Amino acid sequence: xxxxxxxxxxxxxxxxxxxxxxxxxxxxxxxxxxxxxxxxxxxxxxxxxxxxxxxxxxxxxxxxx
Amino acid sequence: xxxxxxxxxxxxxxxxxxxxxxxxxxxxxxxxxxxxxxxxxxxxxxxxxxxxxxxxxxxxxxxxxxxxxxxxxxxxxxxxxxxxxxxxxxxxxxxxxxxxxxxxxxxxxxxxxxxxxxxxxxxxxxxxxxxxxxxxxxxxxxxxxxxxxxxxxxxxxxxxxxxxxxxxxxxxxxxxxxxxxxxxxxxxxxxxxxxxxxxxxxxxxxxxxxxxxxxxxxxxxxxxxxxxxxxxxxxxxxxxxxxxxxxxxxxxxxxxxxxxxxxxxxxxxxxxxxxxxxxxxxxxxxxxxxxxxxxxxxxxxxxxxxxxxxxxxxxxxxxxxxxxxxxxxxxxxxxxxxxxxxxxxxxxxxxxxxxxxxxxxxxxxxxxxxxxxxxxxxxxxxxxxxxxxxxxxxxxxxxxxxxxxxxxxxxxxxxxxxxxxxxxxxxxxxxxxxxxxxxxxxxxxxxxxxxxxxxxxxxxxxxxxxxxxxxxxxxxxxxxxxxxxxxxxxxxxxxxxxxxxxxxxxxxxxxxxxxxxxxxxxxxxxxxxxxxxxxxxxxxxxxxxxxxxxxxxxxxxxxxxxxxxxxxxxxxxxxxxxxxxxxxxxxxxxxxxxxxxxxxxxxxxxxxxxxxxxxxxxxxxxxxxxxxxxxxxxxxxxxxxxxxxxxxxxxxxxxxxxxxxxxxxxxxxxxxxxxxxxxxxxxxxxxxxxxxxxxxxxxxxxxxxxxxxxxxxxxxxxxxxxxxxxxxxxxxxxxxxxxxxxxxxxxxxxxxxxxxxxxxxxxxxxxxxxxxxxxxxxxxxxxxxxxxxxxxxxxxxxxxxxxxxxxxxxxxxxxxxxxxxxxxxxxxxxxxxxxxxxxxxxxxxxxxxxxxxxxxxxxxxxxxxxxxxxxxxxxxxxxxxxxxxxxxxxxx
Numbered sequence: 001x002x003x004x005x006x007x008x009x010x011x012x013x014x015x016x017x018x019x020x021x022x023x024x025x026x027x028x029x030x031x032x033x034x035x036x037x038x039x040x041x042x043x044x045x046x047x048x049x050x051x052x053x054x055x056x057x058x059x060x061x062x063x064x065x
Numbered sequence: 066x067x068x069x070x071x072x073x074x075x076x077x078x079x080x081x082x083x084x085x086x087x088x089x090x091x092x093x094x095x096x097x098x099x100x101x102x103x104x105x106x107x108x109x110x111x112x113x114x115x116x117x118x119x120x121x122x123x124x125x126x127x128x129x130x131x132x133x134x135x136x137x138x139x140x141x142x143x144x145x146x147x148x149x150x151x152x153x154x155x156x157x158x159x160x161x162x163x164x165x166x167x168x169x170x171x172x173x174x175x176x177x178x179x180x181x182x183x184x185x186x187x188x189x190x191x192x193x194x195x196x197x198x199x200x201x202x203x204x205x206x207x208x209x210x211x212x213x214x215x216x217x218x219x220x221x222x223x224x225x226x227x228x229x230x231x232x233x234x235x236x237x238x239x240x241x242x243x244x245x246x247x248x249x250x251x252x253x254x255x256x257x258x259x260x261x262x263x264x265x266x267x268x269x270x271x272x273x274x275x276x277x278x279x280x281x282x283x284x285x286x287x288x289x290x291x292x293x294x295x296x297x298x299x300x301x302x303x304x305x306x307x308x309x310x311x312x313x314x315x316x317x318x319x320x321x322x323x324x325x326x327x328x329x330x331x332x333x334x335x336x337x338x339x340x341x342x343x344x345x346x347x348x349x350x351x352x353x354x355x356x357x358x359x360x361x362x363x364x365x366x367x368x369x370x371x372x373x374x375x376x377x378x379x380x381x382x383x384x385x386x387x388x389x390x391x392x393x394x395x396x397x398x399x400x401x402x403x404x405x406x407x408x409x410x411x412x413x414x415x416x417x418x419x420x421x422x423x424x425x426x427x428x429x430x431x432x433x434x435x436x437x438x439x440x441x442x443x444x445x446x447x448x449x450x451x452x453x454x455x456x457x458x459x460x461x462x463x464x465x466x467x468x469x470x471x472x473x474x475x476x477x478x479x480x481x482x483x484x485x486x487x488x489x490x491x492x493x494x495x496x497x498x499x500x501x502x503x504x505x506x507x508x509x510x511x512x513x514x515x516x517x518x519x520x521x522x523x524x525x526x527x528x529x530x531x532x533x534x535x536x537x538x539x540x541x542x543x544x545x546x547x548x549x550x551x552x553x554x555x556x557x558x559x560x561x562x563x564x565x566x567x568x569x570x571x572x573x574x575x576x577x578x579x580x581x582x583x584x585x586x587x588x589x590x591x592x593x594x595x596x597x598x599x600x601x602x603x604x605x606x607x608x609x610x611x612x613x614x615x616x617x618x619x620x621x622x623x624x625x626x627x628x629x630x631x632x633x634x635x636x637x638x639x640x641x642x643x644x645x646x647x648x649x650x651x652x653x654x655x656x657x658x659x660x661x662x663x664x665x666x667x668x669x670x671x672x673x674x675x676x677x678x679x680x681x682x683x684x685x686x687x688x689x690x691x692x693x694x695x696x697x698x699x700x701x702x703x704x705x706x707x708x709x710x711x712x713x714x715x716x717x718x719x720x721x722x723x724x725x726x727x728x729x730x731x732x733x734x735x736x737x738x739x740x741x742x743x744x745x746x747x748x749x750x751x752x753x754x755x756x757x758x759x760x761x762x763x764x765x766x767x768x769x770x771x772x773x774x775x776x777x778x779x780x781x782x783x784x785x786x787x788x789x790x791x792x793x794x795x796x797x798x799x800x801x802x803x804x805x806x807x808x809x810x811x812x813x814x815x816x817x818x819x820x821x822x823x824x825x826x827x828x829x830x831x832x833x834x835x836x837x838x839x840x841x842x843x844x845x846x847x848x849x850x851x852x853x854x855x856x857x858x859x860x861x862x863x864x865x866x867x868x869x870x871x872x873x874x875x876x877x878x879x880x881x882x883x884x885x886x887x888x889x890x891x892x893x894x895x896x897x898x899x900x901x902x903x904x905x906x907x908x909x910x911x912x913x914x915x916x917x918x919x920x921x922x923x924x925x926x927x928x929x930x931x932x933x934x935x936x937x938x939x940x941x942x943x944x945x946x947x948x949x950x951x952x953x954x955x956x957x
Contacts, residue, residue: 009332012339018410029330051245052406054127054304054334 003043004034006059007050018053019046030058082167083159083186083613086436091361091393092150092164093171096136096213099387101282101310104137105275108264112138112241115262116209119231120255121241122248125266127403128304128334131243132213134269139211146209147172151217158223159183162193165210174208176200184613190651194226198233207239214402215244224249270301283310285319294327304403307387308337315344338407341389349379353389353400354415357408358423359443361399369430370423425449432456441479450482454490455532461571463535464578465614466497467542489518493535500539503696505546512539530566537563538582545585545592548697548730553589557582580609580618587625592697594735596629603629620646624664628702632736634770634803636671637841643668662688662695666702673709674805676844681710697730701737704728708744713845717748743775747849755783770802774809786817808838809846816850819857827857839940897938897956904931909948909957 005022011031016024022035037043050057081087112135115121123131139146149168151161162183169176180196183189201208212218228250231240242248255261271279273292280287280295287295299305309326313319329336342350348371355370356362367376380398383390389404400408412420424447431440432452437460444453457463479494492515499508516536519529540556560582564572572578583606590599606622609615623646630639643664669684685706695703704723711720724741728734742762749758758779762772773796777789793810801807815830831854838846847854897905900921907917914932918925936942939950951957 007332010330010336011332012335014339014414015332015335015407015410017414031332052127052402053410054302054403054407055332056126056300 001037002035002063002065003037004032004059004061004063005046005050005057007031007033008056008058011055015053015055018049034063082163083157083183084438086438088164088167089152089436090171091395091397092152093148093168094394095140095146095148096132096150097392097394098133098137098140101279101387102133102137103275103279103282105134108134108268109138109141111262111264111268115241116207116239118260118262119235119239120250120260121239121262121264122252123241123243123264123269124247125245125264125269126302127245127406128302128401129266129269130303131269133303134264135211135213135241135243139209142209144206144209145172145174146211147174148211149213151212151214153217156218156220156223157186158189158220158226159186161218161220161223162189162226165212166197168210169208184616189226194230195233198230198238201230201234201237204237207237208234209239209241211241211243213243215242215248216246219249221249269303271296271299271303271306272301276301276306279306280310280313283314285310285313285323287323291320291323291327295323298327298329299333302333304401305333305337308334308341311387312337312340312344315341334403335407338404339411342408342411345383348373348375349383352376352379353383354408354412355419355423357400357405357412358420358446359427360439361393361397363396363398365434366427366430369426421447425452428453428456437462445479445482450479450491451488454479454482454488454494458490458493458535459528459531461531461534461567461575461578463493463497463538464575464581466494467501467538467577467581489515489532492518493532493539496539497535500542500546503546505543508539508546509543512536512543527566530563531571534560534563534567534578538578538585541582541585541589545589546696548589548592548728548732548734550589550593550595550732552731553586557586575614576610576612577614577618580606580615580622583609584618584622584625587622588696588698591625591628592701592730592734593732596633600626600629616649620650621663624662624667625698627664627667628698630803631667631670631805632771634806636674636803636805636843638803639667640671663699663702666699666706669706670702670709673706673713674845675842676713676848678710678713681706685710697728697734700728701734701740704737705740708740712744712747712751713848715751717751720744721748739769739772743771746775746779750779750782755779759783759785770796770800770806770810774806774813777810777813781813781817781820786820789813790817804837804841805843805846808834808841808843811837812846812850812854815857816853819853824857831857842940897935898931901931901935901938902956904928905935905947905951906957908932908935908944909951 008030010026010029011024011033016031016033019033022033024031024033026032037046047057047060112121112123123135125131136148139148147165147168149164152164160183166176166180166182176197177200180200181190181193183193218224227240231238242250252261273289273296276296276299277287277289277292280292295306295309299309309323312326313322316322326337342353345353352367352371352375356367358370359366362370364376364380367380368374380390384392384398389400389408390398391401392398399405409420424443428440428444428447428449429452431443437456440456441453444450444456447453457466479491479498482491482495492511496508496511496515499511515532519533519536522529537556537560541553541560544550544553544556564579583602587599587603587606590596590602603622603626607619607626609619623642627639627642627646630636630642646664665684665688669681669688672678672681672684685703688703704726708720708723711717711723721744724744728737745761746758749755749761759776762776762779773792777792780786780792781789793813796810801810811830811834815827815834818824818830819827834846838844903921904917907920912920914925914928918928921928932944932947935947939947939954941947941950948957
């Protein structure tokens with residue numbers, strides 16, 4: 001499954017390195033992370049990682065294949 | 066008022082959690098508030114109001130200021146507060162509750178010792194929780210428990226248990242959960258009942274006024290507009306404001322800095338942390354990055370990680386400046402979890418590959434002064450298997466891998482250990498893992514690999530003694546699984562010699578090692594039929610210290626002792642031992658798969674002797690082997706119980722097929738062979754082939770009682786009554802065995818007397834057998850005896866005491882509920898005399914012996930005599946049992 005996750009604010013390159021499995025692009029006031037997500041465990045694991053890094057998830061959606 | 070511990074004594078008996086690790090005292094201490102901490106009265110007031118409801122939830126994102134709020138509030142309360150910082154290892158309910166109890170005790174909230182402590186890391190006895198709830202419920206002032214970082218306890222089971230205790234403790238407990246994620250408690254129900262106070266993210270957020278005050282305490286003055294803009298930018302996030310203050314403080318022009326930050330678009334913590342970090346001196350930056358790989362650290366550990374010696378001053382400066390470092394007490398520190406997480410990503414970027422090396426250094430430092438599980442975790446994270454395994458082996462903790470309680474916790478770090486890389490210590494760990502799964506072949510391969518490497522070292526280095534001892538222990542286990550008493554004895558002897566080379570203090574810390582050695586040795590000896598030696602080893606195992614780590618081997622040893630009792634004809638003693646073991650297992654909350662298998666097989670066999678066949682069947686089904694082959698004794702125990710049950714059910718062919726199942730073992734077990742012959746003989750008798758029954762038991766008269774009784778029985782059936790009596794007469798004293806055997810022998814004699822036409826003797830002997838069988842509730846021998854018994858005992862009035870109760874069957878099929886009733890069904894009840902009834906009636910009125918004597922105008926001794934015969938007739942040993950039994954039999 002492919003997902004797209006919007007984070008509030010510009011993510012630094014360093015911190016983006018914490019998500020090597022995802023690509024990212026920076027929009028004017030958000031960062032967009034996207035990529036393949038293996039399963040539900042991975043999805044919840046990602047959410048926990050966003051939280052533990054103090055990142056605010058603004059939107060999260062599954063992309064059509 | 067600042068330290069809640071001033072309310073009571075320090076934790077009572079210093080102890081360890083169920084994994085055997087000492088409690089981490091830092092997890093019970095209130096986190097220190099930094100000098101710049103801002104007390105926000107609106108939140109404190111909300112928390113105070115929360116004290117009127119059972120549950121308070123402080124729910125917010127990382128760095129929202131939850132912990133400091135709770136700590137500040139708790140420190141200001143005029144009553145003790147139990148504080149517990151949760152930890153990833155608390156996922157195991159036993160560990161979690163052990164920590165909760167310790168937190169209460171540390172805070173001086175006295176919990177009765179009767180509540181007990183969980184003994185198994187993975188589970189907690191429900192009765193313990195009920196006792197805790199009752200204990201808390203009974204107090205005038207509620208006990209306040211704060212669990213911080215509760216998001217690290219994702220277990221639904223623990224949430225349910227907390228909810229149970231909270232509900233039943235009612236007014237006696239106030240629970241405050243501090244968490245990033247919503248706990249799994251049924252919050253909607255609490256909300257509907259108005260019994261929850263919630264402080265969530267929005268309420269935790271700083272208002273512009275609060276933000277201005279906070280920055281003011283950092284020497285930065287903000288206008289109203291600037292404060293509003295800052296709060297908007299950080300969403301009032303405490304960690305953001307704190308970092309912002311630090312970064313601004315360190316910049317040359319704080320006001321401009323803040324303005325620029327407000328206008329920026331970066332993610333807050335990420336950006337600010339990098340800012341604050343880059344303004345630190347190089348050594349401090351390096352230290353911060355490196356300590357991010359450990360949960361908590363002391364200056365010494367920081368030095369080990371940096372390879373320098375400047376840890377102490379840097380850490381205390383960082384702590385003083387409120388930059389990243391929190392003090393946990395007793396010179397332990399930690400990074401704020403949020404910052405640690407971000408720092409780790411910086412570490413990976415700046416020093417790729419260094420993380421592994423840091424884990425290796427942490428493992429080495431911790432192995433010298435830290436706890437074993439932490440060492441193992443870091444060693445495994447470094448992939449440094451031989452070191453990690455050697456730490457475990459040198460600590461003598463190998464037994465804990467085998468004894469069940471810590472198999473998980475200690476075994477998990479080794480999950481990724483690849484066999485081909487193994488040095489001696491790693492091979493030992495791998496062997497232990499395979500033998501634990503009862504994979505003898507693989508286990509032995511690893512064990513031999515370890516042994517060869519150890520033998521190659523001819524220096525006699527005393528440092529290798531723990532590894533050699535671990536090998537010897539595994540060797541005894543392997544010998545047990547292989548059914549090889551000789552190898553077991555040899556290895557046990559080697560182990561005994563090696564124990565002398567190891568400091569007694571280290572051995573004392575690991576009582577499970579000795580208990581396991583003795584139990585495995587005992588099991589191998591039981592297999593070989595060397596019961597006296599086996600009993601001596603097993604009894605020593607049972608007497609090993611009662612620490613949780615020895616529970617499993619002691620259970621196992623009791624099960625084997627029970628098997629010996631059963632085989633020697635003492636079903637009552639066997640049952641008692643198993644029930645003792647099972648009671649302990651239950652009290653300690655051992656999960657069922659770890660409970661004694663052999664013990665329950667013995668119970669099944671005992672149940673067959675008592676003609677409680679459904680119960681026997683249920684026990685056999687409960688213990689059906691799951692995965693891995695059982696060890697030989699257990700396999701044989703299953704064969705004995707199953708074949709006995711099948712015989713009792715008249716399924717002779719199935720019984721014969723069962724005893725023909727071979728149990729793979731190096732030596733033949735005499736009692737297993739004997740048992741096969743007994744069943745074969747009984748099968749022939751049941752199908753009317755007495756000669757074959759004689760044949761199968763062999764012609765040499767056996768000295769072993771079970772075989773002798775069966776041989777006598779077969780010969781009698783074949784018409785050789787004289788020979789039969791000869792065999793029985795040859796048995797003397799202790800050779801005769803316990804009641805299960807003597808009752809059968811007496812019945813053979815009675816039948817022989819009957820065949821010889823001596824009805825009086827036959828009747829006397831049959832009556833004797835009934836009386837002997839009663840206390841053990843042995844029904845089976847009489848049901849097997851045949852129609853002659855009924856004739857001998859006679860029918861009608863004036864005949865032997867209540868023999869026909871033999872025919873009384875328990876009412877209805879046994880269900881779990883009435884099992885005990887069924888079990889205690891009287892076999893035979895002799896008529897009570899009128900005087901005995903008088904005594905019994907008074908006993909039921911709770912009168913003492915003296916009172917009964919006075920009431921009946923007889924002497925105390927007379928009453929005692931009557932009591933004794935009442936007990937005998939009812940087959941009980943205690944007053945209360947006598948009354949209960951009399952009621953069951955409607956004698957009262």
